[in-house]
Amino acid sequence: MSDKQESSNGTSAAQRWLGYRPEIRVLDCTIRDGGLMNDHMFESEVIKAIYDACLAGGIDYLELGYKASKKIFARDKFGDWKFCDEDDIRRIVGDNETPLKLSVMADAEKTDYRTDILPRSESVLDVIRIATYIHQIPTAVDMIRDAYDKGYETSCNLMAVSTVQEWELDQALDALAKTEVDVVYLVDSFGALYSEQVQYLTRKYLSYMKAAGKEVGIHTHNNQQLAYANTIEAIIQGANRLDGSLAGLGRGAGNCQTELLIGFLHNPKFKIRPLLDCIQQHIEPLRQDLKWGYDLPYMITGQMNQHPRPAIAFNEQDGPKDIVAFYDSMTEKV
Amino acid sequence: MSDKQESSNGTSAAQRWLGYRPEIRVLDCTIRDGGLMNDHMFESEVIKAIYDACLAGGIDYLELGYKASKKIFARDKFGDWKFCDEDDIRRIVGDNETPLKLSVMADAEKTDYRTDILPRSESVLDVIRIATYIHQIPTAVDMIRDAYDKGYETSCNLMAVSTVQEWELDQALDALAKTEVDVVYLVDSFGALYSEQVQYLTRKYLSYMKAAGKEVGIHTHNNQQLAYANTIEAIIQGANRLDGSLAGLGRGAGNCQTELLIGFLHNPKFKIRPLLDCIQQHIEPLRQDLKWGYDLPYMITGQMNQHPRPAIAFNEQDGPKDIVAFYDSMTEKV
Numbered sequence: 298m299s300d301k302q303e304s305s306n307g308t309s310a311a312q313r314w315l316g317y318r319p320e321i322r323v324l325d326c327t328i329r330d331g332g333l334m335n336d337h338m339f340e341s342e343v344i345k346a347i348y349d350a351c352l353a354g355g356i357d358y359l360e361l362g363y364k365a366s367k368k369i370f371a372r373d374k375f376g377d378w379k380f381c382d383e384d385d386i387r388r389i390v391g392d393n394e395t396p397l398k399l400s401v402m403a404d405a406e407k408t409d410y411r412t413d414i415l416p417r418s419e420s421v422l423d424v425i426r427i428a429t430y431i432h433q434i435p436t437a438v439d440m441i442r443d444a445y446d447k448g449y450e451t452s453c454n455l456m457a458v459s460t461v462q463e464w465e466l467d468q469a470l471d472a473l474a475k476t477e478v479d480v481v482y483l484v485d486s487f488g489a490l491y492s493e494q495v496q497y498l499t500r501k502y503l504s505y506m507k508a509a510g511k512e513v514g515i516h517t518h519n520n521q522q523l524a525y526a527n528t529i530e531a532i533i534q535g536a537n538r539l540d541g542s543l544a545g546l547g548r549g550a551g552n553c554q555t556e557l558l559i560g561f562l563h564n565p566k567f568k569i570r571p572l573l574d575c576i577q578q579h580i581e582p583l584r585q586d587l588k589w590g591y592d593l594p595y596m597i598t599g600q601m602n603q604h605p606r607p608a609i610a611f612n613e614q615d616g617p618k619d620i621v622a623f624y625d626s627m628t629e630k631v
Numbered sequence: 632m633s634d635k636q637e638s639s640n641g642t643s644a645a646q647r648w649l650g651y652r653p654e655i656r657v658l659d660c661t662i663r664d665g666g667l668m669n670d671h672m673f674e675s676e677v678i679k680a681i682y683d684a685c686l687a688g689g690i691d692y693l694e695l696g697y698k699a700s701k702k703i704f705a706r707d708k709f710g711d712w713k714f715c716d717e718d719d720i721r722r723i724v725g726d727n728e729t730p731l732k733l734s735v736m737a738d739a740e741k742t743d744y745r746t747d748i749l750p751r752s753e754s755v756l757d758v759i760r761i762a763t764y765i766h767q768i769p770t771a772v773d774m775i776r777d778a779y780d781k782g783y784e785t786s787c788n789l790m791a792v793s794t795v796q797e798w799e800l801d802q803a804l805d806a807l808a809k810t811e812v813d814v815v816y817l818v819d820s821f822g823a824l825y826s827e828q829v830q831y832l833t834r835k836y837l838s839y840m841k842a843a844g845k846e847v848g849i850h851t852h853n854n855q856q857l858a859y860a861n862t863i864e865a866i867i868q869g870a871n872r873l874d875g876s877l878a879g880l881g882r883g884a885g886n887c888q889t890e891l892l893i894g895f896l897h898n899p900k901f902k903i904r905p906l907l908d909c910i911q912q913h914i915e916p917l918r919q920d921l922k923w924g925y926d927l928p929y930m931i932t933g934q935m936n937q938h939p940r941p942a943i944a945f946n947e948q949d950g951p952k953d954i955v956a957f958y959d960s961m962t963e964k965v
Contacts, residue, residue: 314827491863491895492860492863492864492867493648493867519856521859521891521894522853522856522858522859522860522888522891523859523860524856525855525856525857525860526826526856526857526859526860526861527860529825529826530826533826533827554856556927557856557930560855560930560934561825569958570955570958573927573955573958576927576954577927577953577954577955593890593907593910593911596890596891600894619911620907620908620910620911621904621907621908621911624903624904624907625904
């Protein structure tokens with residue numbers, strides 16, 4: 298733990314390093330972000346195993362998937378965790394009378410939030426995480442209000458910040474600071490950010506959110522093997538909400554590994570052993586099919602601050618692959 | 632590039648970020664550190680391909696292997712690159728009339744340095760890198776003097792610093808600052824260091840070396856997927872000598888990937904394309920056999936600040952492996 302983490306109190310550097318910041322909360326997004334690699338078609342026993350492992354591991358929040366619009370996405374083309382219907386969730390977790398809070402992600406313009414998100418009193422869900430691109434902020438603000446009014450904790454994940462102009466970002470953060478949202482996440486969708494950029498952006502987010510009584514979170518991708526390192530950097534700067542996924546399972550290069558993160562956080566409530574067990578039994582067996590994780594194509598899109606789509610397409614090709622040809626195609630002048 | 636990297640001049644933050652620090656030098660240690668995974672038995676064409684790629688990629692130094700004692704290590708049990716005889720090197724690189732400088736590593740107490748290291752005038756080598764544990768510093772100092780007197784650039788890699796007591800480290804750095812050594816490396820042998828520790832140690836190393844006109848370098852291992860991130864942190868603090876390896880090939884979890892590093896450094900002399908080509912054609916085909924790179928056993932030894940030996944042994948087992956049993960064995964009270 299950082300000697301900068303509790304700079305406002307009078308404890309020594311050693312006490313701070315060996316101590317922990319009790320406000321820190323970890324959200325495991327294995328099922329939600331990993332679902333982007335298999336159209337959310339997880340076996341129920343995998344979902345249950347992840348739920349059990351997160352509970353035993355002291356994880357604070359578990360994200361189960363999306364609340365996607367059934368008007369936009371055909372119900373039979375995706376797994377249950379694209380839609381997170383109440384019955385499907387309860388099939389796994391019952392009434393979830395545990396300390397593990399449950400979240401779903403709702404994408405701006407891809408969610409029928411008014412109808413599909415039930416009042417919290419009728420749902421086993423605790424948190425609605427609203428994902429938005431910069432140009433959808435007005436929609437996101439409306440979604441935050443809707444979820445807040447229904448009784449949920451809310452967060453806003455402002456995606457692809459590495460492509461956002463700074464004056465627009467300032468406007469977005471100002472707008473979000475005025476909402477009822479509990480947490481605003483710094484989201485490195487392309488795995489393109491370096492530590493100094495994370496430092497700068499986390500400080501900027503905090504400058505807007507702290508005064509408004511809100512928390513700042515971080516969600517990273519591992520295109521440059523910086524997902525965990527950038528999460529640590531955000532912690533050092535003061536971010537208290539951290540996304541991780543088991544074995545990094547997530548879109549493309551995947552996310553910050555929850556098991557690495559737990560190794561860094563000193564709060565004794567976190568346990569790594571149940572996470573290792575779940576990874577071994579339920580996550581690693583998926584790797585052959587889902588093919589997430591750091592590799593050269595993802596490195597190249599990350600270094601170029603590009604969406605990983607071309608790298609995913611490259612990896613899905615059958616037959617021999619030529620990374621130099623991929624590099625050339627990405628750097629071609631058009 | 633860091634906005635802290637050139638804090639002594641008057642350029643703007645943007646100029647510094649988009650600029651580069653011309654003093655930075657990259658050493659590729661693929662063959663040397665990777666040789667620890669195959670007893671240094673590389674095919675000549677792989678050595679030649681790495682040499683060609685580093686040359687085309689603008690890499691500053693290429694490390695070919697060790698100068699191991701033939702009294703300690705049987706010549707027929709290891710490949711040529713354990714010993715780096717002059718004839719074997721010249722077989723690949725001729726007289727190396729190129730800007731790419733060549734180095735070998737000499738381990739304290741495992742090198743017959745007086746006899747086996749030729750005068751530089753008779754060798755195609757440019758640099759002797761002396762590797763030492765803290766208790767071998769007097770030997771290392773003698774080896775530095777020997778190599779310096781023979782005309783070489785020299786460096787000292789003080790290994791396993793994450794296990795060294797601080798008062799001993801201060802003594803070692805003080806002793807090294809008084810030698811003729813050109814570079815002292817911060818070496819995270821166990822892949823155990825976090826960014827703040829790298830920051831603290833780099834500053835400490837610089838406090839001794841800068842006044843003595845020496846450079847500080849960094850050599851990392853990727854047990855916690857922090858090899859690249861920690862290298863960036865050391866750059867930010869002022870380290871100018873950086874070790875990388877192609878695809879991270881190196882002992883255990885491997886090293887900072889040279890191709891990631893080149894993506895961060897803005898000096899136009901560095902080219903990533905020839906490195907990608909070499910990785911695809913010559914390095915990745917070795918992965919099945921050599922099995923280097925980040926995985927859970929290496930993560931566990933890294934998190935515990937332990938030598939990766941038990942993780943390497945675990946990975947070399949035949950048949951099914953149980954990561955939870957490995958974790959239990961590492962955390963067992965004895």
